[in-house]
Amino acid sequence: MNADEFLDITDVVCPMTFVKTKVALEDLDDGQILELRLNDGEPIQNLPRSLKDDGHKILELANNADGTFTIFVEKGGLT
Amino acid sequence: MIKLTNEQLERYSRHIILSQVGGTGQKKILSSKVLIIGTGGLGSPAAMYLAAAGVGHIGLVDYDTVDLSNLQRQIIHQTCDVGRAKIESGRETINALNPDVQVHTYDEQVTAANIRDIIHDLDYDFIIDGTDNFPAKFLINDACVLMRKPFSHAGIIRFQGQTITYVPGESPCYRCVFNEPPPKDAVPTCRQAGVLGVMGGVIGTIQATEALKYILGVGELLTGYLLTYDALTMTFRKIRVPHNRRCKICGEQPTITELVDYEQPTCDFKR
Numbered sequence: 180m181n182a183d184e185f186l187d188i189t190d191v192v193c194p195m196t197f198v199k200t201k202v203a204l205e206d207l208d209d210g211q212i213l214e215l216r217l218n219d220g221e222p223i224q225n226l227p228r229s230l231k232d233d234g235h236k237i238l239e240l241a242n243n244a245d246g247t248f249t250i251f252v253e254k255g256g257l258t
Numbered sequence: 259m260i261k262l263t264n265e266q267l268e269r270y271s272r273h274i275i276l277s278q279v280g281g282t283g284q285k286k287i288l289s290s291k292v293l294i295i296g297t298g299g300l301g302s303p304a305a306m307y308l309a310a311a312g313v314g315h316i317g318l319v320d321y322d323t324v325d326l327s328n329l330q331r332q333i334i335h336q337t338c339d340v341g342r343a344k345i346e347s348g349r350e351t352i353n354a355l356n357p358d359v360q361v362h363t364y365d366e367q368v369t370a371a372n373i374r375d376i377i378h379d380l381d382y383d384f385i386i387d388g389t390d391n392f393p394a395k396f397l398i399n400d401a402c403v404l405m406r407k408p409f410s411h412a413g414i415i416r417f418q419g420q421t422i423t424y425v426p427g428e429s430p431c432y433r434c435v436f437n438e439p440p441p442k443d444a445v446p447t448c449r450q451a452g453v454l455g456v457m458g459g460v461i462g463t464i465q466a467t468e469a470l471k472y473i474l475g476v477g478e479l480l481t482g483y484l485l486t487y488d489a490l491t492m493t494f495r496k497i498r499v500p501h502n503r504r505c506k507i508c509g510e511q512p513t514i515t516e517l518v519d520y521e522q523p524t525c526d527f528k529r
Contacts, residue, residue, distance in 0.1 A: 202281035
């Protein structure tokens, strides 16, 4: 899948995972796609849920099998 | 558009998480300009919270020096600051709190002659009245009405406080509610007055809240309402105040078209 922007948040923990993702999405237009690399555990459990609550759509989720996941988020995809 | 640094993302993370703020709102705060007149009981907490919030430019107006008797409530100043100019002590506290903030100082008392220049200096977005006397309060109101600038009025005494927000064209002004400074003999002298130190914290923080809401364009401001607070009974009252058609400055036929300095009631109590 082609993304408009890529963000790696494996170097931060909650709530900076959400803060960085939120700000990255703000810089995109509705319909654009953010590729996000995040850690297993708390980030993958909570972040997709928070993004859905904010009206963004998770298009694809992949386990990278190295303790990280990659998700593709469509800005405003649920609004 | 400015990009927030990693440090800023972390410093303001609890703001950015809020749906009403976000990175966009935080950038608005960082590029905003707030003028605080008086760095005393009200101005101290207002300045500190606005500095912590990342208001990009904070103007401080005060001509006074820090007195030992100020420290019971004027929390921007420390014991080691006694004798120093309040604006310098205020600047130091703000710089230590948040290097994102640029402090602009005005070492003077606001008067009809200088208040326009002070507000114009940076073309401040919002003004906070943290003064302790009626002449200054009416002057700030009149200047803000004539210059079409939003401001927050407040006053504290003993266990009581009040505050109201003015937005040009949208709300009644301070003079709509209070008309004229009270007669001299009705104003308590500083010997009689006294104030519980925390009053400035509660009311000054509400003033800072109004400034931030105005900058962000969120929520409902305290326009058209006077909020009163009685700490002894722990009662807040939000009193609806209408626009006064006969207001001398913002009414239908305003008689005040120039700024005037009212005489300050004298206080013979030696500090």
